[in-house]
Amino acid sequence: MQTPDQDRTAEDQFQPIARRIERLALHLSPGRGMALLSGAGEQLRMVECVRGVPRLSVETAALSEYMRGKHRDIQQRVFEYFSARPELQTPIEISKDDHRELCMRQLHGLVREAGIRPFRYLLEDPAKYFAFLEAVGSVDLSLGIKTGVQYSLWGGSVINLGTKKHKDKYFDGIDNLEYPGCFAMTELHHGSNVQGLQTTATFDPITDEFIINTPNDGAIKWWIGNAAVHGKLATVFAKLMLPTHNVKGVSDMGVHAFIVPIRDLKTNETLPGIEIHDCGHKVGLNGVDNGALRFRSVRIPRENLLNRFGDVSRDGKYTSSLPTINKRFAATLGELVGGRVGLAYSSVSVLKLAGTIAIRYSLLRQQFGPPKQAEVSILDYQSHQHKLMPMLASTYAFHFATVYLVDKYSEMKKTHDEQLVADVHALSAGLKAYVTSYTAKSLSICREACGGHGYAAVNRFGILRNDHDIFQTFEGDNTVLLQQVAGDLLKQYKEKFQGGTFTVTWNYLKESMNTYLSQPNPVTARWESEDHLRDPKFQLDAFRYRTSRLLQSVAVRLRKHSKNLGSFGAWNRCLNHLLTLAESHIESVILAKFIDAVQSCPDTSSRAALKLVCDLYALDRIWKDIGTYRNVDYVAPNKAKAIHKLTEYLSFQVRNIATELVDAFDLPDQVTRAPIAMKSEAYAQYTQFVGF
Numbered sequence: 001m002q003t004p005d006q007d008r009t010a011e012d013q014f015q016p017i018a019r020r021i022e023r024l025a026l027h028l029s030p031g032r033g034m035a036l037l038s039g040a041g042e043q044l045r046m047v048e049c050v051r052g053v054p055r056l057s058v059e060t061a062a063l064s065e066y067m068r069g070k071h072r073d074i075q076q077r078v079f080e081y082f083s084a085r086p087e088l089q090t091p092i093e094i095s096k097d098d099h100r101e102l103c104m105r106q107l108h109g110l111v112r113e114a115g116i117r118p119f120r121y122l123l124e125d126p127a128k129y130f131a132f133l134e135a136v137g138s139v140d141l142s143l144g145i146k147t148g149v150q151y152s153l154w155g156g157s158v159i160n161l162g163t164k165k166h167k168d169k170y171f172d173g174i175d176n177l178e179y180p181g182c183f184a185m186t187e188l189h190h191g192s193n194v195q196g197l198q199t200t201a202t203f204d205p206i207t208d209e210f211i212i213n214t215p216n217d218g219a220i221k222w223w224i225g226n227a228a229v230h231g232k233l234a235t236v237f238a239k240l241m242l243p244t245h246n247v248k249g250v251s252d253m254g255v256h257a258f259i260v261p262i263r264d265l266k267t268n269e270t271l272p273g274i275e276i277h278d279c280g281h282k283v284g285l286n287g288v289d290n291g292a293l294r295f296r297s298v299r300i301p302r303e304n305l306l307n308r309f310g311d312v313s314r315d316g317k318y319t320s321s322l323p324t325i326n327k328r329f330a331a332t333l334g335e336l337v338g339g340r341v342g343l344a345y346s347s348v349s350v351l352k353l354a355g356t357i358a359i360r361y362s363l364l365r366q367q368f369g370p371p372k373q374a375e376v377s378i379l380d381y382q383s384h385q386h387k388l389m390p391m392l393a394s395t396y397a398f399h400f401a402t403v404y405l406v407d408k409y410s411e412m413k414k415t416h417d418e419q420l421v422a423d424v425h426a427l428s429a430g431l432k433a434y435v436t437s438y439t440a441k442s443l444s445i446c447r448e449a450c451g452g453h454g455y456a457a458v459n460r461f462g463i464l465r466n467d468h469d470i471f472q473t474f475e476g477d478n479t480v481l482l483q484q485v486a487g488d489l490l491k492q493y494k495e496k497f498q499g500g501t502f503t504v505t506w507n508y509l510k511e512s513m514n515t516y517l518s519q520p521n522p523v524t525a526r527w528e529s530e531d532h533l534r535d536p537k538f539q540l541d542a543f544r545y546r547t548s549r550l551l552q553s554v555a556v557r558l559r560k561h562s563k564n565l566g567s568f569g570a571w572n573r574c575l576n577h578l579l580t581l582a583e584s585h586i587e588s589v590i591l592a593k594f595i596d597a598v599q600s601c602p603d604t605s606s607r608a609a610l611k612l613v614c615d616l617y618a619l620d621r622i623w624k625d626i627g628t629y630r631n632v633d634y635v636a637p638n639k640a641k642a643i644h645k646l647t648e649y650l651s652f653q654v655r656n657i658a659t660e661l662v663d664a665f666d667l668p669d670q671v672t673r674a675p676i677a678m679k680s681e682a683y684a685q686y687t688q689f690v691g692f
């Protein structure tokens, strides 16, 4: 390896800027770049490892059109609004208090000046709402989360857990921000275990009110978004207690949701009986005012019970269409998946942003090179491609999977079909967990791929990483969510053997469980041709085979261990196995949706590009898990080698069209505004930023 200044020609040393601009032109406009490649001599050639790899021609505009979907207009409105109001853009350095106020002003501006009505979209056209959420999140993730708290969580709980009277009373105020609100579920002692909440709502039949009470410090509502400063009302989750004539005096009907005013609508004063504290400066998302709430016998009218799944009559009688506490609890949580859908969707958008910055910079940045020749772009190093190209492929894969999730969510909201509700619940849990974990890891990789400059706050990785990190925890901790996916799979597996049916996303297991559980075919285990490895059938079969094996083997292990350990102990004994199963299943769904998206793409050049990216996604995943496939001889040793070689080759090919692939995300400079990745001015913005 050469040291940076060795063997560089005199011309290189005196013309670094011109050379960089030429190189930049190479990846900005491929047509011109290819002409330069043949005409301008060695300095613009790719390094040896990439030479000879055919380059697809990609129509960025067509690919972008296919990717954007139907709700680009609303995103455009958001970006245009912030372009016209630079004073509303979040600066790099900002105090917690200023950031909170700025986020509130940003949201007010969007709703009251730009005339955007997020709550209407959420109800009438969820895909439009999620597109809006994606755009505001890419401007500032704090704004995205503040918006999500107001509409998905506070608004969503009122509309989905309440009935017509609640909608009539609160809809407009939530929509136009006259009623900024909170979603108060988590307590100091209980986060994931929602059924363990201790806040109580006791019915007083004399006054026809509920009394909301925090019985101990562990029951203080904690981390509640919008509570520290701006929230005026809150949906509070509490155990509904009804007076009885037995010894205990009350009967616990399980966790229900109640609307509790917390601040005066006009003066913003905290209301009597309510104590609010600030959760303080956080690792990220400091534009969101998270607070802690304590209730000291706060009285609210009976009608403030969000009574869709359970109601209390004037004389204190409880009624519900659902027979048990567990069923009511499941139905309640089932209605709250909107927040999770939004997080999965927005997480993909963070991945797009970070990948765009890292890839643009990696094309521009040159370090080292062959003896006596120009330095090469760092993206021409195999190791760099290995870091970024499968990530780019995964971004595409997640994009289509989350678009599918949003479609299913919208359909579920229209039809309320029971199977669809179950499917969306498991799919949103699995995708939220899988995608946000992947993005969190990738943000560190992107930072590192940009070297020291990746560490400058202005280049965004640090802020994105800090803000996004908690996506892995809120709206359901990822490890807990994956267990729900595994539990659901096992339930369906059991039902299958009792003659039951699978929900849509699980259908593949029903159709082919027997095929997948038979011994691997020793003939196909040796097929190594590129055509075979790039055949979607081979790829999907491999993913599904792995899921089916994991499902069957964990079912056997659970049965065995529960005899001695009981069901809780057995589950814990098999926990890692169960998490792997859930991830494997989600990967199978992601690949299936990606393959569908490739096949449905109407533009030939875009379809070819997507096919390439999809193959890289599939083979990279198979290669990463090659031990599993080898262990059971699903792939023979030479086939494993062929998969590895082809994966590297596909990475080179994807690298060749990386510019078009990130351009197709169509993110405005305003959100990929990291100076190191600015298309038009290259490093100039960056040097200006530090004062030259």
Ligand SMILES: Cc1cc2nc3c(=O)[nH]c(=O)nc-3n(C[C@H](O)[C@H](O)[C@H](O)COP(=O)(O)OP(=O)(O)OC[C@H]3O[C@@H](n4cnc5c(N)ncnc54)[C@H](O)[C@@H]3O)c2cc1C
Pocket (backbone or CB within 6 Å): 149, 183, 184, 185, 186, 189, 190, 191, 192, 193, 222, 223, 224, 225, 282, 285, 290, 470, 473, 474, 475, 476, 477, 478, 479, 480
């Ligand atoms: C910035 C921020 C904003 C938030 N906003 C809100 C809000 O607006 N409203 C609201 O109600 N809540 C909010 N929360 C709370 C959030 O939803 C919870 O933090 C989350 O549900 C996780 O709960 P926990 O923190 O109690 O973690 P815990 O449940 O205690 O988890 C801690 C660790 O234990 C592991 N663990 C827990 N149970 C299991 C298990 N069964 N198996 C294996 N591992 C397990 C988890 O994986 C995790 O690593 C917010 C939190 C933050 C940090």
